[in-house]
Amino acid sequence: MELCFASFSYQPTVLTVSGTIAWDIMEPLGINMKIVDVWSLPVWAVSEPSSTPILPPQPTPNHATPPFRVNKIFNSKLCLWAGDITQLNADAIVHSTNESLCEPNGYSERLIFKAGPEMKHELYNNIKSCKTGEIVLTDGYKLAARYVVHTVGPRYNIKYHTAAESSLHYCYRRTLECAVDKKVKTLAFCVINSVKRGYPPDQGAHIALRTVRRFLELHSATLERIVFVVNGIDVSIYEILFPLYFPRTPEEENCSCYLLPIDLGDKFGEPSIPERQIRIIDNPQHRYEDVEDSADLATQFQSSLSIGDHAFSQMEDDIDKQRLLGGQPAYAVADPETASMTSDLQHKQKYERLLRRAKTEDLSEVSGIGCLYQCGVDKFGRPVIIFIGKWFKFAEINLDKALLYLIYLLDPLVKGDYVILYFHTITTTENHPSLAWIRQVYEVLEYKYKKNLKAFYIVHPTLWTKIMTWWFTTFMAPQIKAKVHSVPGVEYLYDIIDPDQLEIPAYITEHDMTINGLRYYKPGSASS
Known part of the structure; x- marks a missing residue:
């Protein structure tokens, strides 16, 4: 797969780097800003498939058939690019920031600086804040992009990872919906999940690719070019995961049966955990199966700290922990301190049994x-x-x-x-x-x-x-x-x-x- 890196040298002529066209624009204050043409980026469809991933011996597939088939139309709309998103002349680019819209990192500072004082004034004086999982839209001002979609990725806690996954999903989904509303044809995503907030890069990539794939399945005619802009560790992760969601060959389709996770969410790509949904009915005599709609507290409360995020709101032990350990929810919750002491004692007893076996059994083989x-x-x-x-x-x-x-x-x-x-x-x-x-x-x-x-x-x-x-x-x-x-x-x-x-x-x-x-x-x- 070919990744394109725009050069940072200040040359006054049109540049072509690995098929990417860029040109220099001299700002009034002498700032040299290079523009990369989004249409010059090589699309996923023409990238060369790497060697087929090696599967473990006697692998067990997670899916009987490939969840995502080869789709040449989708693949011709997508780009995977390593570069500076502020240089792209896409109709809209995405800015991942914090709730106060003033994330202290090089990417945010560079984007706001290049956009000019007008964006800074609009963010800090007019908009002022944005909730986790939400978006706000501004003009691009002095950037090459027409619009900038500002969004806030979630903080990650393994105990409540489903809530974090849902919030990240909505960052991508609402950005895509906004692009359709504004009749945007070209859209560039930065990596919205942040290691600084504890979000695992690989899990974030799964959410991003899955959400975009599901969105294209529902709105394939709207967007003409979607660029995933990656750097650092995300380059390798997206190289590995991209063929699973957007396969180019039957071999990549087959690998996806083994390498994609079992849970691929709903038709929008949102994680769907039945235990996190409360079904509300008017007549208590109605059968449970007759209810079609459900209210998910984690998505209905529009707050970065949702009541649906806590295990207590489910009136049961932490669901995510039970799922991680392969168990079922226990609806009769013991006293936390007693449960912890019992668990520690059981763990120690198990280890002591293994230690006794280790000292007595023949381990020469x-x-x-x-x-x-x-x-x-x-x-x-x-x-x-x-x-x-x-x-x-x-x-x-x-x-x-x-x-x-x-x-x-x-x-x-x-x-x-x-x-x-x-x-x-x-x-x-x-x-x-x-x-x-x-x-x-x-x-x-x-x-x-x-x-x-x-x-x-x-x-x-x-x-x-x-x-x-x-x-x-x-x-x-x-x-x-x-x-x-x-x-x-x-x-x-x-x-x-x-x-x-x-x-x-x-x-x-x-x-x-x-x-x-x-x-x-x-x-x-x-x-x-």
Whole structure:
């Protein structure tokens, strides 16, 4: 897939960069503002499909048939572009900001500065505020765009993630509806969800792409060009997810059956959770199934802090947490303090049972693989645990015994501070454990494992490990997020561990030398 980057050099002539046409405009104050023609951006339909994603062994599809079929008309309307949205001459561009319309970040400040004092006056003196999930429309003033749609993305809380997803959905949906009302033909979206507000980038991308896809299915003739403007980590995420919602080939359609989430929302793309809806009827004798309309408190109360967001308003335990753990809502809620103590006791008892098994069962079939072992200490005297990804054959290993061996090896070491080095060097899909198993292991381990872990280094990471690590530490293990680090080579570990304390397979150092060279290596840094 081709991403276009407009040049920032100040040349007075028309520029063509990767098929993108841009020209310079000199403002009266001497500010050089480059304009990128939205019609010169390559559309999704003509981008080259990347290699088909590798599915896990014996995958189970989430959907029997592809939820989204190849649609050449849709694909010819869409662009994925890495650049500065303030340079686009689209009819309308989107500005993601906060409730006070004064988000303190480079993007907002640049947009308002380029638009000129008129926009600043209108936002701060006339409009003044905007609620989460809502939009306000202004002229583009000195920008190349005719309109600017200002919208406020939600803050993310995993306990109430459905409310956050709905708010983000409405940011995109109301922007699209506004574009239709204003007879806008070209529209450019920035990434509305913000990591600063805690919103996971991949989940935000799912909402954005799904909402636009559903909208085009209902209003395909209105908009002629929709541009997703992405930068940073969002580039890789959108590259991966774009073919799932807008497939170009039958192969991409097939992959979407496995890689798209089960819940794809309603016909508008809005997340639909039955437990979050209250059905209201006039006659209490009416059958439940006869009611066609429902009132969703989270969407009816137009406020950034909605009563429908809290589990208490549902008069049951937190629904999102139960869904995350795979359970059903419990309508008889115990005292929170008692429930917490009971849960902690049950967790400790479960761990103690596993520890007893780990000390008594024969685990030689797992220990003999050699994928998990201790090797020396770091410069602070903390034990270093090594995990070799290439030797962990997820589909072949007895996972129950793998968990027991993990507990057997680590239990005496994690009573104090410790460090883990995970080598992802030359791994394949057969070495990738499922997120469900990783979550199970993490939830089984006692608190001391998380508390005393001082650093978790991922050596030779790939895009897969970066995305999966980010997802896991955001959703499942936020308390260790700051402890996880990706490093491109073995030599980056020498600041925390002496080479003579590091015992790793020879293939790792050989691979490292091919990508980082010989200059980093010291005697004793590898073992055969």
